[in-house]
Amino acid sequence: MSDPALRRSALFVLVGTVAAAVLVPAVGSNFAVSFAFQFMIWTALALSWNLFSGNSGYASFGHGVFFGVGTYVAAAVLRTTDLPFGVAMLLAGLVAAVLAILVGLAVFSSPRFSGDLFGLITLVIAFIVMTVVSNLDFLDGGTGVFVREHTADRWIGSSTTNLFLVATVLVGAVALMAVATSNTRWGAALRSIRDDEAVAESLGVPTYRTKVLTFGVSAGLAGLAGAPQAVFLGYVEVGTVFALSIPLFVIMMAILGGIRRWWGPLIGAAVVVVLRESLLSLGAAEVSQIIVGLSLVIVIAVMPQGISGFVPRKRSSAVVKGEGR
Structure with a gap:
């Protein structure tokens, strides 16, 4: 894409972020703000x-572990220190990023750990981290920890609106990074890895460094999202x-919306969250899982590139028909 396209996308993100931060608290009820907060957290995760995964082709099944690590690190900092929430949030993202970088340094050093095996490794890491957290008293100790009583007198814990504002700013930052990967050499390097890693390496793309650093950034952002979630829970x-x-x-959100465009996961998050919450409000928790899953199957069958890939294709086909006339 050209630089004007990059600027337009960045402007769209900034305007959308400001609009959400102003309008939702102004016109929404407490339930609406809580719903919007959860939507922002899911959007940040997607x-x-x-x-990393959508651009590089390395599908991670352990993204939730970095979110969980961020949640527990923030909870531990808020419970045991008087540090402000901003510091707790930064530490949550940092620890998650360091964990991902250490995993990446080991896993990406060998081409054997790619494809389905990479996904399996990330899933195993999640179980390992769960076990470690459960056995460390200062994190959990197997009993769970209370966070609300340690944040009730702080700005971040005084209102769900404050949590929503933090989550909204985070989504704006993540979206800007997503825009960057779709318009810069960084994103081009990731997509070349997805298309053919061997060829990318032969052309001078630093595939190992790109994968490790981007995996760390992706995990760090998930860890940041875990901090306000700790206070919310x-x-x-x-x-x-x-x-x-x-x-x-x-x-599911990323695939549903489409992984080929930076805004695809945002669309997927909106569809899944709204559909899931609507069904849950009807008291159909189990049914909601089935319907959301079936929706994904239908989208993959009808729109293999997701919702975001279907719209431009429809538009281009309409142009072709118009030229045919």
Whole structure:
């Protein structure tokens, strides 16, 4: 894409971020703000997953573990220190990023750990981290930890609106990074790895360094999202924070919206969150899982490039028909 396209996309993100931050608290009820907060968290996770996995082709099934690590690190900092929430959030992202970089340095050093094997490794890491957290008393100790009582007198814990504002700014930042990967050499390097890593390496693309650093950035963003989630939950436990459904829903959102365009995961998150919450409000928790899953299957069959890939294709086909006349 050209630089004007990059500027337009960045402007769209900035305007959308400001509009959401102003309008939702102004016109929304407490339920609407809570719903919007959860939507922002899911959007941040879907966009951050797509930043690495969607662009590189290395599908990670452990994205939820970095989100969980961020949640527990923030919870530990807020419970045991008087540090401000901003510091706790930065530490949450940093620890998640360091963990991902260490994993990446080991896994990406060998071409054997690619494809389905990479996904399996990330899933195994999630179970390892869950076990470690469950056995460390200062993190969880197997009993869960209370966070709300340690944040009630702080700005971040005084209102769900404040949590929403933090999540909105985070989504804006992640979206700008997603725009960057679609318009810069960084993104081109990632996509060349997805298309043919051997060829990319022969052409001088630093594939190893690109994968490690982008995996770390992707995980760090997920860790940042975990910090406000810790405050929102109030009570943090391993079974909830590290639930397998989290990475599965994230992957579903990205695929549903389309991984080839930076805004695809945003569309997928909107569809999945609205559909899921609508069904849950009707008291159909199990049915909601089935319907969301079937929706993904239908989209893959009808729109293999996701919703974002279907719209331009329809537009281009209409142009072709018009030229035919």
